[in-house]
Amino acid sequence: MNWEVEVEGDDQSSSYESVIGTVYDELAPVYERIFLRFSQYYRHLYNELYEIFGNYFDGIKIHSKVLDLGSGTGIWTMLLRKRGYHVVSLDISRVSLTKCVRSRRCSDPVQGDAVRLPFRAGFFDAVVAYGSVFNHIVKSEEAFREVSRVLSNGGYLLFDVDNLVCPDMAYEALLGGISIKGFLKGLIKGRGHVGYWYGNGNEAIPFRFFTIRELLDILSSYGFEVVSLRGIHVLSNIIPSRMHQWSSGRITKAASLLYSFDRVLGRYMPFKYVATTFLIVSRKLGF
Numbered sequence: 001m002n003w004e005v006e007v008e009g010d011d012q013s014s015s016y017e018s019v020i021g022t023v024y025d026e027l028a029p030v031y032e033r034i035f036l037r038f039s040q041y042y043r044h045l046y047n048e049l050y051e052i053f054g055n056y057f058d059g060i061k062i063h064s065k066v067l068d069l070g071s072g073t074g075i076w077t078m079l080l081r082k083r084g085y086h087v088v089s090l091d092i093s094r095v096s097l098t099k100c101v102r103s104r105r106c107s108d109p110v111q112g113d114a115v116r117l118p119f120r121a122g123f124f125d126a127v128v129a130y131g132s133v134f135n136h137i138v139k140s141e142e143a144f145r146e147v148s149r150v151l152s153n154g155g156y157l158l159f160d161v162d163n164l165v166c167p168d169m170a171y172e173a174l175l176g177g178i179s180i181k182g183f184l185k186g187l188i189k190g191r192g193h194v195g196y197w198y199g200n201g202n203e204a205i206p207f208r209f210f211t212i213r214e215l216l217d218i219l220s221s222y223g224f225e226v227v228s229l230r231g232i233h234v235l236s237n238i239i240p241s242r243m244h245q246w247s248s249g250r251i252t253k254a255a256s257l258l259y260s261f262d263r264v265l266g267r268y269m270p271f272k273y274v275a276t277t278f279l280i281v282s283r284k285l286g287f
Helices: 013-027 031-037 040-057 075-082 094-102 140-150 167-175 180-189 212-221 250-265
Strands: 065-069 086-091 109-111 124-129 151-162 193-200 203-209 224-232 277-284
Touching: 040 075, 040 124, 040 151, 040 224, 040 250, 040 277, 065 075, 065 140, 075 086, 086 094, 094 109, 124 140, 140 151, 140 212, 151 224, 167 180, 180 193, 212 224, 212 277, 224 250
Parallel strands: 065 086, 065 124, 086 109, 124 151
Antiparallel strands: 151 277, 193 203, 224 277
16 A cells, blocks of 8 residues: 655655664663653553553463564563563664663664564564654554564564644644644544654654554554554643653642543543554454
8 A cells, every 4th residue: 555644844754764863872871761760751651551561471472582673772672581582672773772782681682774674574473662663753654564574473563652633732733843734634634644843953853643543544454453452641631741741749740640540541432542642452464
């Protein structure tokens, strides 16, 4: 299927690999401290990811070989290896992989791009892509195609992805963080678009915004069935993420209260479809 990706503004997608690599090279030394220790928002997200992770990687549903796609400094690689899996850690950031190796989390690091995976067809039993990996890939359908190729029939893909059509993105559209035009197209037509996120020097980071309709179509086209779909930050996204991610005091207390509702609402329609983040488990169908 030929997917047309809409780009807002000047198309800088041809150099996205070097931009993303540079940004995460710079973030590698402080990534875990910033996103796991300082931010309640991201701790909540990672706790939700971990719950599903445990359901599928505690030795009952997945066999041996796992690809940690966008592995970064190796948080999920480490947890997989402790469970006895053979893990290949692939990331576009050389510095992140270096830290992963030095911390003894990664044993098989590969620097590379998700749209050109250097592995044979059907090699892996599962792929984990945590950390909005597919949002960071402009032509992410090529990455889904590659993941499908390297997965064995019946293999699992677990990933999280940011949602275009949700209250937080409405805030971002009003505040200029994303395109109002792109947000409205997603709302009306069910199609995401490529915009540009926070800057790195003089360059803006390409970021792929998905709608649930588009995402399910892409998964289906590359041979995946959705096993489960959970919404994260469902009710708590009434607090704009710009305030929520790094806040303290009253905002933190209010968010903590809303998280308890999130954990319930995120499992049910229609609430989960307006979550800031989707957590999806999918499985490659055998043909």
